[in-house]
Amino acid sequence: MSNAQNSTVPGIVLNNSVTIPQLGFGVFQVPPAETQRAVEDAFEAGYRHIDTAAAYQNESGVGAAIRASGIAREELFITTKLRNGEQGRAAAAFNHSRRELGLDVIDLYLIHWPVPAQGLFVDAWKALEKIHADGGVRAIGVSNFLPEHLDTLLASADVVPAVNQFELHPTFQQADLAAKSRSHGIAVEAYSPLGQGADLQSETVTELAAKHGATPAQIVLAWHLGIGNIAIPKSVHPERIRQNFAAAWLQLAPEELAAVSALDAGARLGADPAVASFSQM
Numbered sequence: 001m002s003n004a005q006n007s008t009v010p011g012i013v014l015n016n017s018v019t020i021p022q023l024g025f026g027v028f029q030v031p032p033a034e035t036q037r038a039v040e041d042a043f044e045a046g047y048r049h050i051d052t053a054a055a056y057q058n059e060s061g062v063g064a065a066i067r068a069s070g071i072a073r074e075e076l077f078i079t080t081k082l083r084n085g086e087q088g089r090a091a092a093a094f095n096h097s098r099r100e101l102g103l104d105v106i107d108l109y110l111i112h113w114p115v116p117a118q119g120l121f122v123d124a125w126k127a128l129e130k131i132h133a134d135g136g137v138r139a140i141g142v143s144n145f146l147p148e149h150l151d152t153l154l155a156s157a158d159v160v161p162a163v164n165q166f167e168l169h170p171t172f173q174q175a176d177l178a179a180k181s182r183s184h185g186i187a188v189e190a191y192s193p194l195g196q197g198a199d200l201q202s203e204t205v206t207e208l209a210a211k212h213g214a215t216p217a218q219i220v221l222a223w224h225l226g227i228g229n230i231a232i233p234k235s236v237h238p239e240r241i242r243q244n245f246a247a248a249w250l251q252l253a254p255e256e257l258a259a260v261s262a263l264d265a266g267a268r269l270g271a272d273p274a275v276a277s278f279s280q281m
């Protein structure tokens, strides 16, 4: 595989013309004390898109890495998310995230979970629309929104979400949700894109890895990029961070993409957004 650290990752143009790098670096479960180092390693590997959340409690480490990097702000794409417990005070939560990150403008701000039992996500969306209109964020979107949550939101939204970030990996593809999101012009962003590591054992994946002289993770990430997903793998190991990033230059043939797509098993790893509340988040 070629190592193209100096090249630019392909971008996806969102429904408001903002471009998001298709491959980003996720920092869920990166301990706060390790976050600056991990994000610096990601920048060194070539990543320019970072996915964090207020609930991860590591936005300040992301901010420290941004400042230490010397990378021009306009080269970076930074996503963070509104905590579930703050859907009723999104403007204050957003300003707190801005301060933690040390950024005036965030690239993408997401409602982290719908938490339908709270009945607040439509109000929260109105607050995000205002933040967007005021120029605090370049794009707004949602995360963990199922079709019914999208329908409720779209019925009163003035701004169509730019992104829906949800669990998506070879053994859990949520094809109906991806199709519905795309049908409304909402880009599909895959979280847990490696199936938290579990999807890397599949024989289909390991055989393709041997064929391409690639790692299993590179095959899975190349599959995401090949079918048009945005993907945000996490790792705390510099070598894996570098290898995962290099997947941006691995192209799978149509029949290879189809072979990975055939692995769908409906095997959700995370929580079901229909019922998840995560009130601690």
Ligand SMILES: NC(=O)C1=CN([C@@H]2O[C@H](COP(=O)(O)OP(=O)(O)OC[C@H]3O[C@@H](n4cnc5c(N)ncnc54)[C@H](OP(=O)(O)O)[C@@H]3O)[C@@H](O)[C@H]2O)C=CC1
Pocket: 025, 026, 027, 028, 029, 051, 052, 112, 143, 144, 165, 166, 190, 191, 192, 193, 194, 195, 196, 197, 200, 215, 217, 218, 232, 233, 234, 235, 236, 237, 240, 243, 244, 270
């Ligand atoms: N919106 C939401 O509700 C959610 C969003 N997310 C986002 O998605 C990101 C990624 O999701 P996550 O759940 O972490 O799962 P991933 O699918 O990214 O898998 C991460 C796991 O795979 C391991 N791993 C990474 N690279 C390799 C490799 N090359 N070879 C072998 N193992 C590897 C990591 O271990 P190690 O670190 O030791 O390398 C870690 O255990 C999160 O960081 C977060 O930004 C995730 C969950 C929910």
Ligand SMILES: O=C(O)C(=O)[C@@H](O)[C@H](O)C(=O)CO
Pocket: 028, 053, 112, 270, 271, 278, 281
């Ligand atoms: O990582 C995230 O963004 C999540 O929302 C979940 O992983 C969630 O926080 C969780 O798994 C809580 O146990």
